[in-house]
Amino acid sequence: MQRLLDIETRGSGLYEFTPRLQAWLREIGAGDGLCTLLVRHTSASLLIQENADAEVQTDLRGFFERLVPPADHPSMRFLRHTHEGPDDMPAHIKSALLPVSLGIPVLEGRMMLGTWQGVYLFEHRARPHRRQIALHFA
């Protein structure tokens, strides 16, 4: 069972889609199995993170902005791939540091996530984008 999930982003940050994922599993009548996700981009990531306190998401974004600053930051002067804007190459680097694919066991139709875990798309580009995630269940 496969599907493409579209997510519209409006700037960098985390976009939760746990409910849409759960809805898809219900829709296909998923029982026991494995749900695999792949983000089809090299400037956005998948992430499983706490969905209780929104400040966790702000801090995550803050950390990665500091770890991988924009290409016009003095510490990033070594970058060569800069013609697509100062947020482009840092987005590729963040997409190497964060998950591109996730495997989530499913039991009786429910993802085996922990109590506080949600599934997110982490957008690394500044401009709005339409992102696509390939879903697989078996």
Place this chain on the structure above:
Amino acid sequence: MQRLLDIETRGSGLYEFTPRLQAWLREIGAGDGLCTLLVRHTSASLLIQENADAEVQTDLRGFFERLVPPADHPSMRFLRHTHEGPDDMPAHIKSALLPVSLGIPVLEGRMMLGTWQGVYLFEHRARPHRRQIALHFA
């Protein structure tokens, strides 16, 4: 085939559970297939690393402590989610940087790990915790 594996941790660091994983595969009579692991927490990680020299584990912990210092470190003043202690938000960040899920091919009941690879839980919190890993084999 699914199971929840509990791991008791006593402070941050790496806890190997390769033998327990292999024992579970034996127990269920696993032949050829795929073993998927998901850690059900946002402040601990999974990791496949060298199990020959224990100093590798000390150094890994040392590196991540420096890359993501406690919340009361001057470089981390930007953090907002600090009410659960100085090791909490850094634990969320480390859990974004390190694997939350792993897929390991299994051949004739044996995980296709390399000679020096072991499977670890990487605990990021200071206090003792009971951690849970969802296992899936198919």
Place this chain on the structure above:
Amino acid sequence: MQRLLDIETRGSGLYEFTPRLQAWLREIGAGDGLCTLLVRHTSASLLIQENADAEVQTDLRGFFERLVPPADHPSMRFLRHTHEGPDDMPAHIKSALLPVSLGIPVLEGRMMLGTWQGVYLFEHRARPHRRQIALHFA
């Protein structure tokens, strides 16, 4: 369906093997399913990245060289596991930061990668190595 894929490396950097992966899927007559990859080493990684502009690969390597410098760099003096050379422990750290396994949905024999995505081995050691990737399709 399983196979071991060998990749010869000549120094640190990215080595694309998307065509070999696609060829293997064709060879085994793969239809719909999931392709899982595991790198059997703790000093090399898997990576899905842009395969359009080669400068992206140079910059990725440049970033990780700066984030995790060689063991003889002043900032890395805390390392203990140094007897296998200055590029060894940093290689283990990079292998913790970058993917060790990948799950890629396959539809009608084709990997559901995005337009610009390629699959790479990221070698972290300086000397030539023969690297092995375990492939699984089901």
